[in-house]
Each structure stands twice: as C-alpha cells, then as structure tokens.
Amino acid sequence: xxxxxxxxxxxxxxxxxxxxxxxxxxxxxxxxxxxxxxxxxxxxxxxxxxxxxxxxxxxxxxxxxxxxxxxxxxxxxxxxxxxxxxxxxxxxxxxxxxxxxxxxxxxxxxxxxxxxxxxxxxxxxxxxxxxxxxxxxxxxxxxxxxxxxxxxxxxxxxxxxxxxxxxxxxxxxxxxxxxxxxxxxxxxxxxxxxxxxxxxxxxxxxxxxxxxxxxxxxxxxxxxxxxxxxxxxxxxxxxxxxxxxxxxxxxxxxxxxxxxxxxxxxxxxxxxxxxxxxxxxxxxxxxxxxxxxxxxxxxxxxxxxxxxxxxxxxxxxx
Numbered sequence: 001x002x003x004x005x006x007x008x009x010x011x012x013x014x015x016x017x018x019x020x021x022x023x024x025x026x027x028x029x030x031x032x033x034x035x036x037x038x039x040x041x042x043x044x045x046x047x048x049x050x051x052x053x054x055x056x057x058x059x060x061x062x063x064x065x066x067x068x069x070x071x072x073x074x075x076x077x078x079x080x081x082x083x084x085x086x087x088x089x090x091x092x093x094x095x096x097x098x099x100x101x102x103x104x105x106x107x108x109x110x111x112x113x114x115x116x117x118x119x120x121x122x123x124x125x126x127x128x129x130x131x132x133x134x135x136x137x138x139x140x141x142x143x144x145x146x147x148x149x150x151x152x153x154x155x156x157x158x159x160x161x162x163x164x165x166x167x168x169x170x171x172x173x174x175x176x177x178x179x180x181x182x183x184x185x186x187x188x189x190x191x192x193x194x195x196x197x198x199x200x201x202x203x204x205x206x207x208x209x210x211x212x213x214x215x216x217x218x219x220x221x222x223x224x225x226x227x228x229x230x231x232x233x234x235x236x237x238x239x240x241x242x243x244x245x246x247x248x249x250x251x252x253x254x255x256x257x258x259x260x261x262x263x264x265x266x267x268x269x270x271x272x273x274x275x276x277x278x279x280x281x282x283x284x285x286x287x288x289x290x291x292x293x294x295x296x297x298x299x300x301x302x303x304x305x306x307x308x309x310x311x312x313x314x315x316x317x318x
Contacts, residue, residue: 005232006107006163009034014062016047016096017069021176021220022111022169026066029224038062047092057099065100065108066227067093067149072142072178082141089145097152101162108164109231110153112146112239114216114280115139116168124283127168127239136277154237163235167227170243170282173301174220175308187217190254191302191309194261204266205258208273211251216243216281219301222294229292243282244294250275260302 013030017023018039030037038060045056047069071081071088093110100108117125118133130150135143149166156162173187190207197205226242234240248256254267287293296304 006235008064008228008232010036011063011106012036012038012061013064013066014038014060015066015068016092017067019176020068020070020072021172021174021178022223023066023068024176025174025220025224026068026227028221029228033228035064047095048088050091050095053095053099054102057103057105061103062100063106064231065096065105066231067096067108067110069096070111085139086141086145089142090148093145093149093152097149097156097164100164101156101160106163107231107235108153108162109227110149110164110166111227112150112166112168113142114168114170114241114243114282115143115277116146116150117280119277123279124245124281125241126283127241127286130239138274138276150239157237165230165234165236165240167230167240167242168282169223170216170218170241170280172218172220172223174305175312176220177305177309179309179312186215186250186253187257187302187305188309190257191261191306194254194258194263195306195309197265198261198263202265204268205254205263206268206270207250207254208270209250209275210271211249211254211269213250213275213277214247214279214281215250215253216245216247217253217298217301218243218294219296219304222296222301226287226292226294230287230290233290238286240286240290241282241284242287243284244298245282245284245288246298247279247281248298256299257302257306260299260306 013035015023015026018027069092117129119136121129153164153166156164177188179188179192
C-alpha cells in the first residue's frame with residue numbers, strides 16, 4: 001500500500017498506447033481526474049526507437065506513465081508472429097521504462113498480461129505463481145516479454161527506488177478491440193463471427209477449439225478504473241491481478257454472445273484449432289483488499305462491446 005494516496009490531479013500523464021483498446025479506455029477514465037494528458041501517435045513517436053523515445057521524454061517530462069503500449073493479438077497471432085511479439089514488446093518496454101527512470105517520472109504502471117502465469121497454474125491464479133512452471137506454448141514469446149517487463153520494474157524499484165508498479169489484467173474486451181478474422185482475441189472474434197452469420201443467414205457458426213476451456217473476461221473500462229485506483233493507492237514490489245474473480249467456459253461464452261447478437265443458428269466447435277490454456281482465472285484477493293471490484297456484468301459488458309463493434313464498423317464503412 002502507498003503511505004498516502006498518490007495525487008494525479010494537476011500532473012502530466014503519458015498514456016503509452018493511447019489508441020489501443022486499453023490505452024483509449026485509460027484516456028476516457030483520466031478525463032475527470034484533472035490531469036494534463038500526454039499522448040502521441042505511432043507516426044509521431046515509434047516506441048521501438050530508443051533515441052526517439054529518450055528525446056520525447058526529455059522534451060515532454062511526463063510525471064506519470066501508464067505503459068499500455070504493446071503488440072497484442074489472439075492465439076493465432078501469438079503463435080504465428082512469435083519473433084515480432086517477443087522483439088517488439090521487449091523493445092517498447094525497455095525504452096519506456098528506462099526513459100521514465102532517466103527523466104524522473106514520479107510513478108509508472110506497467111500493464112502485463114495473465115499469460116505470464118504457468119499453463120497449469122493452480123486456480124485461481126495467485127500473483128506468486130509467476131515463474132513456477134512452463135508457460136502456454138502458443139503465447140510464450142509474448143509472455144516472456146511481459147515477464148521481462150515485470151522484472152525490469154522490480155529491478156528499477158530495487159536499484160533506484162523508482163515508484164514503478166506492475167498490474168496483470170485478465171482477458172479484456174470492449175470498445176476499440178481488434179476484430180481481425182485471424183488475429184483477434186476470442187471476444188472480438190466471436191462478436192464479429194456471430195454478427196456476420198446473423199447478417200448472412202448462416203445456419204451455423206464455427207467456434208475454435210473444444211469449447212471446454214474456462215476464461216475470465218473483464219470489460220476494458222473496468223480495467224481502466226482499476227488502474228487509476230491502484231495508481232493512487234498502491235506502491236509496492238508485488239504484482240496486482242486485475243480481474244472479476246469469475247470465469248465461464250468458451251462454449252457458454254459463445255452462447256452468450258450469440259444471444260446478445262441475436263444469432264439463432266447452430267454453434268459448432270472446430271476441435272482442430274488449439275484450445276490454449278485449459279483454465280485461466282485470476283485470484284483477485286489482493287485487488288479487493290485495495291478496495292476495488294469490477295462493476296460491469298459480463299452480459300451487460302458484451303452488450304456494450306457489441307454496440308461499440310457496430311458503431312466502429314459503421315464508421316469504417318460509412
């Protein structure tokens with residue numbers, strides 16, 4: 001716990017990755033906090049370019065950093081673009097964390113991923129499970145990069161006394177998601193698939209895998225709210241899981257999305273596609289002790305996500 005609440009109001013706050021799903025949610029959540037928001041597009045600042053990152057930090061001097069920038073994707077993207085996921089995420093994290101230290105950033109939050117935990121970690125997964133077993137092979141490069149980020153944050157706390165912290169979000173969904181037919185995460189992929197099937201009148205929708213893996217899903221605006229809360233009240237070495245503490249099978253989840261979208265056909269499971277980790281549910285005891293719980297129910301969150309998908313699709317085609 002922080003000795004006293006960390007004050008955001010009046011501070012210059014850099015959201016790295018502000019155009020992504022997580023970054024844009026952080027921007028929305030920071031609006032009422034009275035901060036001076038700093039953002040920059042990839043064309044203006046390539047976070048993979050060390051010299052450019054160091055120059056930007058020196059010129060802009062942010063006091064607070066949310067490191068939400070990352071190369072992300074679903075199970076196929078992670079398994080196919082293995083070198084890109086490892087290299088780009090390592091470089092982005094290294095450049096931003098070191099630049100933050102060199103330029104006297106007061107506080108930094110690194111956003112990891114629940115894939116850092118062992119594939120067969122005891123459920124629900126406690127933060128202490130990190131590095132206690134083999135990772136899920138399909139997203140190992142991404143997980144390794146995120147683990148390196150966590151350890152870098154720890155090292156800068158140890159060596160320099162930097163007020164840098166790490167949080168581990170569970171599976172996320174909501175406005176700004178990636179709906180690529182091959183490279184998206186499961187929520188966006190299923191929303192798009194059921195929506196297109198409804199429009200075309202298809203008699204069945206194929207869902208990858210067996211449908212038996214269990215997953216936890218968090219609405220991205222809830223994540224942003226949790227991040228702001230943690231930034232204010234927490235300052236320590238230990239990770240903080242961010243999730244709902246509840247999970248659902250992919251099969252049940254697919255049926256929920258079909259219901260929200262209004263698809264009435266059959267759901268078929270393609271067992272030739274990988275399932276990934278059998279179960280992934282985070283232990284959120286530490287988060288709840290900090291005074292935060294998720295507010296958005298899964299059904300309501302999926303309705304909001306589907307509405308956002310329709311609006312984003314209309315804006316691209318309109």
